[in-house]
Amino acid sequence: MATAGELEAARAALLMINPAPYNAEAPPAALSGDTTPTELHYVRSNFAVPQHDGTLEIGGAVENPITLNLDDLRAMPATEVTVTLECAGNGRLDMRPLPTGEPWGDYAVSTARWTGAYLHEVLALARPIAAGVDVRFEGADHGAYHLKPILPETNKDDLSFVRALPLAHAVDPASGILIAYEMNGEPLGPDHGAPFRAIVPHWYAVASVKWLKHIDVLTEPYAGEFQTGHYMYQWPDRPEEPVSLMRVRARITDPAPGAIISPGTYTVRGKAWSGTGPVTRVEVSLTGEGDWYPAELEPARGPHQWQDWSFAWPARDIGRHTLRARATDAGGNVQPDVPPWNRLGYGNNAIEVSYVDIC
Ligand SMILES: Nc1nc2c(c(=O)[nH]1)N[C@H]1C(S)=C(S)[C@@H](COP(=O)(O)O)O[C@H]1N2
Numbered sequence: 187m188a189t190a191g192e193l194e195a196a197r198a199a200l201l202m203i204n205p206a207p208y209n210a211e212a213p214p215a216a217l218s219g220d221t222t223p224t225e226l227h228y229v230r231s232n233f234a235v236p237q238h239d240g241t242l243e244i245g246g247a248v249e250n251p252i253t254l255n256l257d258d259l260r261a262m263p264a265t266e267v268t269v270t271l272e273c274a275g276n277g278r279l280d281m282r283p284l285p286t287g288e289p290w291g292d293y294a295v296s297t298a299r300w301t302g303a304y305l306h307e308v309l310a311l312a313r314p315i316a317a318g319v320d321v322r323f324e325g326a327d328h329g330a331y332h333l334k335p336i337l338p339e340t341n342k343d344d345l346s347f348v349r350a351l352p353l354a355h356a357v358d359p360a361s362g363i364l365i366a367y368e369m370n371g372e373p374l375g376p377d378h379g380a381p382f383r384a385i386v387p388h389w390y391a392v393a394s395v396k397w398l399k400h401i402d403v404l405t406e407p408y409a410g411e412f413q414t415g416h417y418m419y420q421w422p423d424r425p426e427e428p429v430s431l432m433r434v435r436a437r438i439t440d441p442a443p444g445a446i447i448s449p450g451t452y453t454v455r456g457k458a459w460s461g462t463g464p465v466t467r468v469e470v471s472l473t474g475e476g477d478w479y480p481a482e483l484e485p486a487r488g489p490h491q492w493q494d495w496s497f498a499w500p501a502r503d504i505g506r507h508t509l510r511a512r513a514t515d516a517g518g519n520v521q522p523d524v525p526p527w528n529r530l531g532y533g534n535n536a537i538e539v540s541y542v543d544i545c
């Protein structure tokens with residue numbers, strides 16, 4: 187169990203938005219590199235950091251229930267993947283009317299190198315039965331829930347963090363899902379799910395269950411507070427839908443919002459990512475009404491991580507200027523101008539407006 191001092195040191199560089207449960211955004215500068223240093227990676231937890239006994243039980247509808255520990259996972263073939271994680275609530279503060287939920291600005295997104303065993307190889311050891319439909323992941327964290335539950339059956343005085351994925355996705359080697367025990371080459375820290383967690387590329391990070399304790403194969407679709415209560419898009423005008431893949435999004439990292447710069451050509455830089463990626467196009471607009479110019483887009487360094495882009499801006503005229511960047515992904519998805527409002531404020535991928543003063 188981490189001591190209070192260790193937790194405090196690990197959290198010192200983040201922008202805290204809630205002390206308990208601890209939730210914090212990355213500082214804006216953390217988005218400029220290929221990866222985010224661990225101490226700058228955002229943290230989103232629904233409960234306090236739990237005790238974990240070091241074992242992972244894999245059971246339910248399987249032929250061979252097993253219990254693994256860290257040594258067992260480390261003895262399996264290790265894979266390292268770089269993955270961009272974004273909280274589904276990222277950008278909630280930009281929605282109007284303001285939705286209920288944690289008041290995330292725009293920095294609940296980060297990219298890290300994760301090392302672990304492939305989930306499909308771990309599941310193969312347990313041999314799911316043919317009738318399996320979902321795989322349920324339970325974290326060791328539990329306690330009184332800090333938000334108002336959506337499902338009437340939820341026990342808000344003692345709730346555990348549980349999420350599920352379709353079994354077909356969990357056992358597909360192409361999904362690249364890891365049971366990760368290292369982040370950026372070091373053992374996982376307490377806020378990021380020590381001793382091991384799921385890393386589910388392309389999905390909003392709610393799917394990447396931390397402090398993993400139980401994996402169970404189910405023969406019925408899973409329903410629960412974090413699956414069919416919260417983390418549902420409650421649209422005003424159409425049926426609700428589960429939060430799943432990250433929506434396409436571009437971010438300007440340089441100049442910083444509100445920067446003051448001198449006249450001359452300025453290389454605008456940023457990131458772009460999508461759960462239905464790769465990103466195929468980024469465009470920049472220097473007015474509010476269109477005239478989109480193509481940015482230089484770097485190919486993805488890997489299949490699950492944000493891409494770099496840049497744009498040579500002839501920043502000549504003194505005064506205030508607006509900058510907007512818009513990404514399109516391989517699925518043909520393009521960012522909307524207006525946040526796609528939903529009651530719980532998920533999946534805001536609207537084009538961001540940044541402004542810069544030239545003087
Ligand atoms: N056990 C557990 N896993 C969890 C959560 C949680 O509250 N408990 N939060 C999820 C959410 S909503 C997000 S956005 C990511 C955040 O991962 P990070 O804190 O490592 O950035 O963890 C996910 N995994």
Ligand SMILES: [Mo]
Nearest residue numbers: 230273274392
């Ligand atoms: Mo999240």
